[in-house]
């Protein structure tokens with residue numbers, strides 16, 4: 631494949647701005663076999679435009695489970711926020727068994743390349759509703775959540791600290807849009823010391839009674855394939871955030887592509903899709919849908935490389 635190599639403008643601190651040629655050395659990570667792009671020159675032009683507009687024009691919108699958090703580590707699957715609740719501290723053995731059966735039934739549907747999103751939607755509603763009802767029956771205790779997160783094998787992707795800290799230092803808002811459990815993902819970030827004030831979360835939050843027992847989930851249910859409705863619903867609440875026109879979007883599901891639908895007037899959008907599972911079956915649709923596809927990449931290297939370019943290093 632032949633890529634055309636554009637000339638782009640790169641400001642150098644304490645020096646006259648210079649023009650220089652973008653080569654693979656500008657983005658050495660793009661040369662990795664795990665990085666797929668439908669149109670590399672469009673990716674580079676978008677990064678160039680984002681760089682010119684500066685961090686004030688940028689917002690990052692990201693999914694949480696299997697996007698900010700790892701899919702696997704040392705060959706073992708890492709838990710989603712729902713799966714972190716699979717702990718003796720919170721639910722009994724019968725409930726655990728049932729939740730695992732549901733995972734085995736519905737996860738293959740979620741990632742099935744042969745089914746349409748329309749076809750998957752009612753199954754997702756069924757999955758989430760059943761699991762949430764089971765958790766409510768178990769009266770999951772608020773005061774046990776932090777310990778359950780500590781005891782879990784949940785991990786953020788390698789390089790996460792650079793990613794979160796860089797956004798915070800540049801006051802770039804990070805909107806986390808998750809169909810997982812909000813209370814749990816907040817705790818994962820807290821325990822990793824990256825739950826910074828620039829983070830806004832839209833997710834399924836638990837509602838506890840006065841005794842600190844789960845009695846319901848708040849607001850409208852968010853599942854993998856209704857993020858568009860959620861984005862529009864929460865747009866008003868997100869206020870100024872909506873006005874930032876340049877968007878770096880990160881997800882691991884095709885449903886994540888609609889997370890930016892609440893942005894008022896998007897100008898430059900770059901979408902990155904982590905393709906964690908069912909790679910051969912889903913590669914084509916991911917490459918057709920995301921600008922950059924990262925195949926079985928458990929790191930934040932590519933998002934960090936892009937941020938490196940778009941936002942200045944302010945510390946060190």
Ligand code: TMP
Pocket residue numbers: 693694695696710711712713729733740757758761807808809810853854
């Ligand atoms: P995300 O929007 O943050 O990725 O969260 C949704 C993920 O959670 C989705 O990929 C499926 C997963 N999930 C479980 O692992 N267990 C469950 O019980 C449910 C309902 C969802």
Ligand code: MG
Pocket residue numbers: 693694695696697881882883
């Ligand atoms: Mg996900």
